[in-house]
């Protein structure tokens with residue numbers, strides 16, 4: 001490769017990394033604003049934040065084509081944003097407003113965005129893995145080349161539904177990537193108290209499925225490693241199981257005081273923060289303080305606008321509720 005080609009490549013990578021940085025910051029600020037709104041009682045029900053795991057969502061989506069699918073559990077705001085859902089649609093859904101992605105009827109755990117290929121937002125632990133297998137079956141049946149990424153937590157790794165889903169995905173050679181976001185605690189239970197092995201990707205061995213395992217704070221590493229699984233799914237129609245080690249800085253949900261771990265542990269993990277890592281790369285590539293300030297201002301304006309939009313939006317009138325009920 002010539003020097004000029006290398007430089008062009010570096011410029012391209014820099015532009016991409018800037019976008020990933022901006023999207024990770026977008027997720028973090030949207031989540032912080034929703035935590036604030038929750039404390040002001042503008043949001044009801046549960047609220048599970050993605051803060052700390054942003055590089056997983058952004059890196060994963062960077063490995064996809066826009067027509068590919070993403071599904072996840074109830075910790076869904078970050079992945080929805082990464083897949084293209086607007087901050088307005090997110091905040092309005094959280095505020096239970098008609099302008100939200102699910103018309104305010106789903107709330108935090110039930111985001112959905114068909115146009116962007118974001119197929120939920122699912123509240124029952126492990127229940128969406130069979131759905132992801134079904135989505136991948138449909139892709140293969142139609143021959144449309146679409147890949148499905150299915151995210152779940154370490155707490156779902158031993159669910160029976162997860163095994164049925166993986167077994168059939170491997171047997172039928174389906175274009176699905178199962179991604180266990182191992183943030184170390186399902187609710188308040190450390191993985192060591194719920195699983196006899198430390199590495200949940202070993203489950204793939206039982207099905208003869210390809211597997212991978214790595215840390216999820218470096219967005220470029222996440223993109224490239226998930227990219228390999230996406231290529232396997234698209235070109236060879238084969239599933240992969242990936243465990244990504246990550247950490248959530250906040251409690252399981254807003255009501256969790258986090259007594260099962262120390263403040264020191266959380267502070268230690270923050271030293272490997274995904275935004276810090278991306279920023280350090282970017283600084284080495286010559287990006288200066290002004291650019292970071294401009295990104296911060298742009299994201300702040302986006303989030304402020306989303307909160308205002310959600311505040312001012314109407315709730316769905318009660319007489320329209322039946323429109324969304326299906327009876328056979």
Ligand SMILES: Cc1ncc(C[n+]2csc(CCOP(=O)(O)OP(=O)(O)O)c2C)c(N)n1
Nearest residue numbers: 075123124125153154155156183185186187
């Ligand atoms: C089938 C089922 N059992 C129990 C619950 C209650 N529950 C909600 S979240 C959760 C912990 C899941 O942890 P994990 O899968 O690791 O995801 P994380 O919250 O860490 O992202 C539990 C037990 C549920 N929603 N569904």
